[in-house]
Amino acid sequence: MLDLRTIRENEATVRNALAQRGAGVNLDDLLRLDQERRATLQEVEGLKSERNTVSKEIGARKRAGEDTQAQQERVREVGRRIAELDERVRTLQTDLEARLLRIPNIPYRETPVGADASGNRVVREVGTRPAFDFEPADHVALAERLGLVDFARGARISGAGFLVYTGWGARLERALVQFMLDLHTREHGYTEIQPPLLCHAATMTGTGQLPKMAEDMYTIEADGLYLIPTAEVPVTNLHREEILDRPLPIKYVAYTPCFRREAGAAGRDTRGMIRVHQFDKVEMVQLVEPEQSYAVLEELVQQAETVLQRLELPYRVLELCTGDLSFAAARCYDIELWAPGQQDWLEVSSCSNFEDFQARRAGIRYRGPDGKPRFVHTLNGSGVALARLYVALLEHYQQADGSIRIPEALSPYVGGIDRLTPP
């Protein structure tokens, strides 16, 4: 959420930034509502001040045994007017809030300007894509041949887009999760969190999933709950409506399943495990001082890259342009893995700085050097997303004999074996 005062005082800058994102926002109505709210507030607060004074006087005179009938009647009138104006302020306030919650964040000043994904900038490409002396298979064939994933039974029990990992396939998934958690907790200084997977509306609003992305989430209507699309949601909201009493930065890492309806993506990537309704992800979240947030963003990207470097997989880092930035992000890097079976790049991480956009929505503050509360900056980065990592790993490490080599760093997590072989 943007600060209303910022919008008021920097109207041109805000308009320009939102235009670069391609966001159609009616600022005129917003500013008019703001104007009316402040005017009405001034009027009603004046009346309340008057009422407080007179009421106090009535109390004093009653104690002195004087008649206060006339005064009481007069104040009753004032009270009626106050009730009307209060109602008006409430309406304006609600309307303003609803509009503010739908305005996306302002992009970082160096963000490349572009209309869509084609405007993204390749920051670097690391590692070399493998050369095969045979025709590389895709992950669906590999997973089926090795008995790692059962696509048909996933569809049978839950529908298309749900996976069943079996035997060594399940073991490999667990190994990857554990490998990443160990890396981030032991070497990168994160505290591990296991949050709820169902969150209510206030939490979903805090990080920006609501109100705009409601149709992307699975809902539990009977209880007013939503399945989390990412651990970012519960973990960032851990400190909702708090003035933090601990030193910054706060660094959390969480493994959770993620649930996405992929409502707008029907028919895309339907084959295999590239776009599924449920996948595992290890997510890093940081709450930091505003002055540090852009340095921390670089740190996050490197920590996500470390996962891929240890697994010896080739990848590239992109900076998203204004038109491709997600709703709440001010600056975002995506990391993509090369998948030989797809002959394409797969997004496995998204590292974003939200500045104070989420903190303002969620009310997450800390005390600055002057002791006054300030909003923190929030960041998160996948470290990294499974399913797609799994795809790239299978396709990258496939051998001519049909086996899958296990990279050295991962081997201890699968009981020391160095390859998966067909049964």
Place this chain on the structure above:
RNA sequence: GGAGAGAUGGCUGAGUGGUUUAAAGCGGCGGAUUGCUAAUCCGUUGUACGUCUAUCAGGCGUACCGGGGGUUCGAAUCCCCCUCUCUCCGCCA
């Protein structure tokens, strides 16, 4: 799911309609005193919104005693609804 008890400032805890613009204590901050530490003494103390001014600061106003609504000239206090916590019962991995 049923019954009961509770929710007050950073913490403990008083307060059942107007001298409470929330007592007192603890803690925090500033100062005094003091070889050092401790102790003692004095002062100070939250958040949001609005507004004004001599605007790296402050003044004024409004609201905030779990959340929302109501009664009243006036609500922490009375009434209604909700949430959460605790205790007991039931159910249960």
